[in-house]
Amino acid sequence: MQKILAFFLSFVSLFSLLFTGNPRVTFTVDAAKTGGTVGNIVGHVNVWDMGTQFYDAQNDPQNDVFEFVQYVQLMQCSGGTADRDLFRDPTDTTVMDDYDFTRLLKNCEGILRLGAKPFLKLGSVPLKYTADYVLGGFGMNVFPPDDYTLYYRYIYALADALVQEFGRQEVLTWRFGVMTEFENDDWFYAKSKTPQDACEAYCKLYDYTVQALVDAIGEDVFVGAHAMAVTQGLWDETDFIRHVAQGTNYATGEKGTRICYLSASFYDSKPGKFTKGKTLPETIGDLRKTAEKYGLKDLLYGVDEGRILSASPGAEDSQLLSRTVGHTWQAAYDARLWTQAIRSGMDYFSSWGYLSGGILNGYPTVSYHVAKLTNKMAGERQLETLSTTGLLRRLCGIEADGVASMDTETGTVHVMVYNFKNDLQYDRSVQMKLSMHLPQFAGKTVCVTQYLVSDECNYFDEWLEDRKTYGIGDDCFFWSPDDPWLDADTTLHDPAAKQIYTQQLRDKYIECAKLVPTQQTQTVDADGTLILCPTLQASNVLFLEIQ
Numbered sequence: 001m002q003k004i005l006a007f008f009l010s011f012v013s014l015f016s017l018l019f020t021g022n023p024r025v026t027f028t029v030d031a032a033k034t035g036g037t038v039g040n041i042v043g044h045v046n047v048w049d050m051g052t053q054f055y056d057a058q059n060d061p062q063n064d065v066f067e068f069v070q071y072v073q074l075m076q077c078s079g080g081t082a083d084r085d086l087f088r089d090p091t092d093t094t095v096m097d098d099y100d101f102t103r104l105l106k107n108c109e110g111i112l113r114l115g116a117k118p119f120l121k122l123g124s125v126p127l128k129y130t131a132d133y134v135l136g137g138f139g140m141n142v143f144p145p146d147d148y149t150l151y152y153r154y155i156y157a158l159a160d161a162l163v164q165e166f167g168r169q170e171v172l173t174w175r176f177g178v179m180t181e182f183e184n185d186d187w188f189y190a191k192s193k194t195p196q197d198a199c200e201a202y203c204k205l206y207d208y209t210v211q212a213l214v215d216a217i218g219e220d221v222f223v224g225a226h227a228m229a230v231t232q233g234l235w236d237e238t239d240f241i242r243h244v245a246q247g248t249n250y251a252t253g254e255k256g257t258r259i260c261y262l263s264a265s266f267y268d269s270k271p272g273k274f275t276k277g278k279t280l281p282e283t284i285g286d287l288r289k290t291a292e293k294y295g296l297k298d299l300l301y302g303v304d305e306g307r308i309l310s311a312s313p314g315a316e317d318s319q320l321l322s323r324t325v326g327h328t329w330q331a332a333y334d335a336r337l338w339t340q341a342i343r344s345g346m347d348y349f350s351s352w353g354y355l356s357g358g359i360l361n362g363y364p365t366v367s368y369h370v371a372k373l374t375n376k377m378a379g380e381r382q383l384e385t386l387s388t389t390g391l392l393r394r395l396c397g398i399e400a401d402g403v404a405s406m407d408t409e410t411g412t413v414h415v416m417v418y419n420f421k422n423d424l425q426y427d428r429s430v431q432m433k434l435s436m437h438l439p440q441f442a443g444k445t446v447c448v449t450q451y452l453v454s455d456e457c458n459y460f461d462e463w464l465e466d467r468k469t470y471g472i473g474d475d476c477f478f479w480s481p482d483d484p485w486l487d488a489d490t491t492l493h494d495p496a497a498k499q500i501y502t503q504q505l506r507d508k509y510i511e512c513a514k515l516v517p518t519q520q521t522q523t524v525d526a527d528g529t530l531i532l533c534p535t536l537q538a539s540n541v542l543f544l545e546i547q
């Protein structure tokens with residue numbers, strides 16, 4: 001009956017669009033019907049090259065992403081180039097054990113000081129462990145080691161150094177991964193480059209890496225693997241999943257290999273163009289279905305990198321360094337993505353950054369605001385919701401939807417709704433009817449705190465106007481000027497423009513980026529019903545806390 005009613009109401013939403021120009025959408029929440037626990041979807045960030053950036057890193061006192069970020073993923077942190085290989089002399093092939101883990105240890109120390117935990121993506125294989133190595137699409141060694149036992153000793157020494165520096169119990173709270181997008185031949189393949197040999201080489205690399213971690217840290221070490229999954233790679237990730245579940249372990253000769261999580265990548269092409277591959281729910285659903293088919297029942301699932309690849313072009317490229325745009329449209333995009341992630345039972349979706357300077361400094365973006373609000377749902381129970389946006393989405397591309405959760409101890413309810421269309425020029429508002437069944441508050445007065453993520457808390461629209469005032473053209477950017485991560489030379493390279501952005505107009509942008517909540521009291525009906533009717537402008541996100 002509920003689905004029939006939703007279908008009927010979706011017709012009403014569509015007709016309201018046709019006759020009034022703005023659709024009306026009903027979004028229902030039932031606090032009497034709870035689902036699974038919501039993960040900290042926004043709790044991971046990934047770092048392309050650790051360098052020395054965490055040596056003296058400090059929390060931003062105004063906009064600290066580590067209030068909600070739990071793990072920092074250091075990608076390919078143990079090798080693949082002369083700069084990443086952890087040796088005193090990465091090019092000296094006469095000495096294979098001149099390990100130097102200083103850089104990794106100091107970065108891990110800095111991450112802990114920020115209040116997060118390291119998530120170490122081990123790989124690629126050091127150059128001197130592969131004769132006639134080849135640098136792939138990401139500039140790193142794509143081949144496996146010539147001697148897997150030698151590689152085992154390297155990873156064992158690395159893990160043992162972590163234990164000696166930080167203690168076994170501490171390191172057991174960290175996370176480890178083996179390579180990035182393991183079936184992507186830009187990252188890894190065997191010298192023959194056949195799918196079968198590439199699969200075997202990765203499975204062998206995984207087994208030896210995991211065994212080194214187990215031997216050095218303990219059998220409870222948290223470790224897993226990152227596939228593309230969203231699209232077809234050189235070989236099928238199903239073969240790896242079957243191997244770790246049922247195959248013979250190359251390192252031990254026993255059945256199976258320890259695995260705690262499986263992750264994917266998920267990128268849309270650009271604003272206005274979704275990926276041609278699977279949707280996010282399909283990507284995670286297929287990984288879970290395959291793992292459970294082979295008996296892996298208790299894995300965590302996440303996305304280790306993703307969002308949006310490119311936008312309008314700069315002088316040299318259209319890529320987005322942060323994989324986000326600064327426009328308020330990104331707020332609704334993120335809310336939609338986090339809603340899908342929560343509904344899919346995901347543990348996390350790792351992002352490249354939330355501030356205009358990445359993760360350590362800069363102005364808060366709309367992505368930061370949405371992430372900080374979404375984090376309020378972490379650990380709560382998901383609530384049953386229903387939106388009448390169905391026909392609008394299918395016929396017009398308009399989505400007015402959301403997600404809700406509840407703290408079962410206090411009864412506090414969080415609701416996030418958004419007005420999204422995959423179009424940067426989208427400008428229609430939606431009349432929303434939020435119909436909530438809150439039996440825990442029946443007949444009581446509640447406090448409703450509202451956070452509206454809109455142009456009013458986004459400095460980027462002011463920046464776009466200031467670009468016109470100061471004559472900052474697209475040629476001042478190497479990569480896409482739509483990217484809010486403009487502190488990096490990869491994006492905004494013009495010194496004068498960068499000075500205007502980061503210093504001259506700093507106070508203005510800080511003020512424009514503030515998100516100020518409002519509060520009101522409401523009386524819940526005796527039957528537990530609370531109805532709110534906000535108007536949600538295009539690309540806006542409304543977050544409610546009801547307590």
